[in-house]
Amino acid sequence: LKRFGFGVFSVNKYPSLRPGPKIIVKEIIKAVLPWRKSAIRQYVRWRRYSQADMFIRARLGS
Amino acid sequence: MNVLNCYNCGSGERAFYAEENGFSLVKCGECGLLYMEERPDDEEINQAHRQGKHGGLKELDVTGSFNEGEISRCLHVLEDLFKGGLGSKKTWLDIGCGHGEFLTALQKYSGGKITARGTDPNRFKQESARARGLDVGCFDIESHEEKYDVISLLNVYSHLPDPPVFFELVKRLLNPGGEIVIETGDTANFPAKEHPRPFYLPDHSVLHLSGLSQTF
Numbered sequence: 001l002k003r004f005g006f007g008v009f010s011v012n013k014y015p016s017l018r019p020g021p022k023i024i025v026k027e028i029i030k031a032v033l034p035w036r037k038s039a040i041r042q043y044v045r046w047r048r049y050s051q052a053d054m055f056i057r058a059r060l061g062s
Numbered sequence: 063m064n065v066l067n068c069y070n071c072g073s074g075e076r077a078f079y080a081e082e083n084g085f086s087l088v089k090c091g092e093c094g095l096l097y098m099e100e101r102p103d104d105e106e107i108n109q110a111h112r113q114g115k116h117g118g119l120k121e122l123d124v125t126g127s128f129n130e131g132e133i134s135r136c137l138h139v140l141e142d143l144f145k146g147g148l149g150s151k152k153t154w155l156d157i158g159c160g161h162g163e164f165l166t167a168l169q170k171y172s173g174g175k176i177t178a179r180g181t182d183p184n185r186f187k188q189e190s191a192r193a194r195g196l197d198v199g200c201f202d203i204e205s206h207e208e209k210y211d212v213i214s215l216l217n218v219y220s221h222l223p224d225p226p227v228f229f230e231l232v233k234r235l236l237n238p239g240g241e242i243v244i245e246t247g248d249t250a251n252f253p254a255k256e257h258p259r260p261f262y263l264p265d266h267s268v269l270h271l272s273g274l275s276q277t278f
Contacts, residue, residue: 001229001242003226004226004229004230004233005233006233006242010143012139012142012143013248014139016247016249016258017258018135020131037259037260039258039259039260042258042259048256049249049258051248052247052248052249052252052258053245053247053248054245054246054247054248055139055142055143055243055244055245056242056243056244056245056246057143057241057242057243058241058242058244059239059240059241060233060236060238060239060240060241060242061238061239
């Protein structure tokens with residue numbers, strides 16, 4: 001961003017996985033169906049991904 | 063297919079990282095960016111974005127539907143980013159606005175005081191957003207003349223065939239002192255076996271890490 005003349009003034013990080021009851025149930029069902037891929041292992045370790053989504057706010061010419 | 067060097071640093075040094083849907087992800091030996099080693103042609107990419115369907119060993123349908131729950135998350139992020147209000151900002155363009163969840167949150171956050179519009183290549187997403195009363199279409203960033211106080215690119219970076227060229231175009235659409243808001247994954251530092259899956263190849267062609275965000 002600096003290369004294009006932007007000054008970064010905030011980088012906020014959030015979890016990339018947001019496990020809710022509906023998602024967990026869906027992933028458990030997918031885990032037992034042999035033709036579906038489930039991300040349940042990631043949801044079990046969701047804290048590992050607590051900073052994996054990033055928002056950057058930058059201003060031109062600062 | 064186009065075989066590519068690193069978008070960020072131009073290095074041709076790379077190591078295999080993972081494979082999905084008939085495509086390979088590699089990690090740049092210089093800067094650590096994850097990117098697709100071979101990418102479909104530009105026209106194929108554009109057509110896939112328009113239709114929301116990407117080729118590969120299995121067809122990847124990425125159109126989805128409006129996600130109501132996403133609005134509260136966007137409101138939370140807007141408050142974190144702008145802490146209490148948008149100040150004197152009057153115009154906002156959301157590039158890759160999808161079904162319009164962020165634009166909806168933005169209207170709520172600003173109390174309807176901001177003129178917000180969106181652009182998305184996927185015609186189903188455009189229709190879905192317009193059905194909610196949002197000002198959404200599809201226009202060519204290169205020939206677009208209007209200027210904005212803020213431009214957001216939420217989960218757009220990973221879809222860009224050539225991020226540096228795109229950022230030059232975005233810069234041209236900003237008013238003096240204008241701002242950009244970018245959302246992207248910060249996942250390139252994960253070992254391949256721990257990386258969130260799926261990668262959604264070839265819809266995602268580049269995966270990012272925070273160390274690069276300020277310098278790409």
